[in-house]
Amino acid sequence: MGRERDLDPNVSPRAFFGSELRRCRKRIGLSQPQLGERTTYSPDMIGKIERGERPPSPEFVAQCDELFGLDGHFHRLYQFMLQTPGPAWFTRWLEEIEPRATVLRTWDPLLVPGLFQTEEYARYVFRGAPGITPEEIEERLKIRMRRKALLEQEPLPMMWILIDEYVLQRPVADPEAMSRQMRYLAEVVQRPHVTVQLVAASCVTGMMSAFMIAQLPGGQPDVVNVESSAEGRITADHEVVGHIWSRYDTIRASAYPEYLSRQKIEEAIPIWERRAGST
Known part of the structure; x- marks a missing residue:
């Protein structure tokens, strides 16, 4: 699993998504392996998403919204990540x-x-x-x-x-x-x-x-x-x-x-x- 490191959310929409995922995961006290157990992604892949190295799938986005109880927050971030070329x-x-x-x-x-x-x-x-x-x-x-x-x-x-x-x-x-x-x-x-x-x-x-x-x-x-x-x-x-x-x-x-x-x-x-x- 990739080592957690500080990520500047202003680098790209993907980095912003990753920083939000990490923030929400830590807010409810889950490790990357524990989040992996509740979703279809491995801890290694979750780490890459949080570091802005890989984009999430629509299924993972939906799972995160349900798990964190955020009423479409990650879905909206995902749509902007796909559609917004800006920072x-x-x-x-x-x-x-x-x-x-x-x-x-x-x-x-x-x-x-x-x-x-x-x-x-x-x-x-x-x-x-x-x-x-x-x-x-x-x-x-x-x-x-x-x-x-x-x-x-x-x-x-x-x-x-x-x-x-x-x-x-x-x-x-x-x-x-x-x-x-x-x-x-x-x-x-x-x-x-x-x-x-x-x-x-x-x-x-x-x-x-x-x-x-x-x-x-x-x-x-x-x-x-x-x-x-x-x-x-x-x-x-x-x-x-x-x-x-x-x-x-x-x-x-x-x-x-x-x-x-x-x-x-x-x-x-x-x-x-x-x-x-x-x-």
Whole structure:
């Protein structure tokens, strides 16, 4: 049997699944051989799953959910492991945090936020990843578009969205795609549960990274998701959450009023339409 060692759950979705399996096994006081006795897998194979070296089978996933009494937790992790090309930290956010949030606050200094991206715009964004294959682009698009179901769910979470004003001008896609993205963004900001404010490009505090803050029901602590181009971090640590809240408040202090932000978004549409007509 492979020696147990520390595993970074952020390495991959498979590593995240393995770390969750180990955590749940130890929580109820089972060794790997004891878990093997209750499932169809050998202790050696369980060790490889926990180390992220082998994927589990659907049968093993179902057995774990039943054994640990988790009502589909491992099944959902398994589905995201199969479908999500991104890192495990974001898998956890998509599955466990964002759908349960009562309020979402986000800041994005570079792009239209993922929840508000058109499929066309998102495809251009994903194409920029070094070495990405067409198949990987399509997989990421599926995840991005499926995530947008959050905008239609009941009850609807309140959304307070901060976006750097230069995002409206940044030529991420061709002019036709950009004009369609701006029209969609103008439509989304009319929804009663969505508040979008553009932030002056001179706001230095916002230059470090994008982030999201989720308020959860039942008095649970806030959770933050701090992103960068290479990695991310999800945590409910009081000190980290407090720091991100301070950044959010400081950035929002440099934001335009909601009505003016909507006006600027609407003004961006004909600008991109003229660019499209001149190409």
